[in-house]
Amino acid sequence: MSAADASQRLRQRLERVVRADVRAMSGYHVPDSAGLVKLDAMENPYLLPESLREQLGRRLAAVALNRYPVPGYAGLKSAIRERLGVPAGFDVVLGNGSDELITMLSVATATAGACVLAPVPSFVMYEMSARFAGSRFVGVALAPDFGLDLPAMLAAIERHDPAVVYLAYPNNPTGNLFDDVAIEAVVRAAPGVVVLDEAYHPFARRSWMHRLPEFENLIVMRTVSKLGLAGIRLGYAAAAGPWLDELEKVRPPYNVSVLDEAAAAFALEHLEVFDAQAQTIRADRETLAARLSALPGVEVFPSQANFVLVRVADAPAVWKGLLERGVLVKDVGRMHGLLAGCLRLTVGTAAECDRLVAALGQVLASRS
Numbered sequence: 001m002s003a004a005d006a007s008q009r010l011r012q013r014l015e016r017v018v019r020a021d022v023r024a025m026s027g028y029h030v031p032d033s034a035g036l037v038k039l040d041a042m043e044n045p046y047l048l049p050e051s052l053r054e055q056l057g058r059r060l061a062a063v064a065l066n067r068y069p070v071p072g073y074a075g076l077k078s079a080i081r082e083r084l085g086v087p088a089g090f091d092v093v094l095g096n097g098s099d100e101l102i103t104m105l106s107v108a109t110a111t112a113g114a115c116v117l118a119p120v121p122s123f124v125m126y127e128m129s130a131r132f133a134g135s136r137f138v139g140v141a142l143a144p145d146f147g148l149d150l151p152a153m154l155a156a157i158e159r160h161d162p163a164v165v166y167l168a169y170p171n172n173p174t175g176n177l178f179d180d181v182a183i184e185a186v187v188r189a190a191p192g193v194v195v196l197d198e199a200y201h202p203f204a205r206r207s208w209m210h211r212l213p214e215f216e217n218l219i220v221m222r223t224v225s226k227l228g229l230a231g232i233r234l235g236y237a238a239a240a241g242p243w244l245d246e247l248e249k250v251r252p253p254y255n256v257s258v259l260d261e262a263a264a265a266f267a268l269e270h271l272e273v274f275d276a277q278a279q280t281i282r283a284d285r286e287t288l289a290a291r292l293s294a295l296p297g298v299e300v301f302p303s304q305a306n307f308v309l310v311r312v313a314d315a316p317a318v319w320k321g322l323l324e325r326g327v328l329v330k331d332v333g334r335m336h337g338l339l340a341g342c343l344r345l346t347v348g349t350a351a352e353c354d355r356l357v358a359a360l361g362q363v364l365a366s367r368s
């Protein structure tokens, strides 16, 4: 058989087997960032201090890699409950990043005709994950100021009867916190479960965690990624026991590796180091926002996260100009009409913020 015939046969086989909607997708694109100032993915720019890294190294060296994780993760869960403000009587389920918690929710709720609803623009995994599981996704446009359009949300909830409603608090990629009164109205109206995604909690320091006892249909989801541990892949979701019981059934039993587990436990013992880094990032965010606002032609949106959303004329060209000057940011302008012309800029170190502001100033000057 010729190489062309072989490839044709493989194509045909694949088309019989792989879903058409999956084949039509393009993969999640992560650009190569080698040598660049990496401000595209909301990573904390700081490492742990050297002495803690050495201690961590010894802890990880002592982990028995020949053993499966103990699937209950009792030690790590109790550290999370104690150190991260989970209310008494509530527990958590762990995910390999909160991405996996979203997958687990999608799988557990994908009854025939099920619907997942979220405001848009928001975190893209809500929609992707719902679709992968075979559910319908309904996106409800935010108001022009990026707040929740409450009448539209309530109307869509009434009409579509969503199994899951996601609210990112603060929202990605807009950076704002939705109004608490509007959130409460959504939680009360939702016939299914409402997931408050608090991925940016370290930078907003506002939370619905303590309000879990008030609502039977609330799940509060967080991750250690934006706090400074994106590499270890650990998310957690707190909710009333019966929700957790169902999610546990669809959780791959060994989803958090023994190395993730040990590193997270260590990090929780040194939470003050991460809290101090988050404090620095919050202060640098305010400085960065003020300096960006001072640049001609830049509209800066208020942020409670570790990134700043800006609008510029001809965002793709500005994105490219920044890249040419060694700074990688995220062009979110094509995600949604409300984001036209918008770039999302992660708050890096003070020196990285300097590089970003200088580069953006040059790019804008060269285009005016």
Ligand SMILES: *Cc1c(COP(=O)(O)O)cnc(C)c1O
Pocket (backbone or CB within 6 Å): 042, 096, 097, 098, 099, 100, 123, 168, 171, 172, 197, 199, 222, 223, 224, 225, 230, 233, 234, 235
């Ligand atoms: C980054 C992000 C996540 C994903 O977090 P992981 O734990 O790294 O999977 C979830 N939700 C929002 C809103 C995010 O921005």
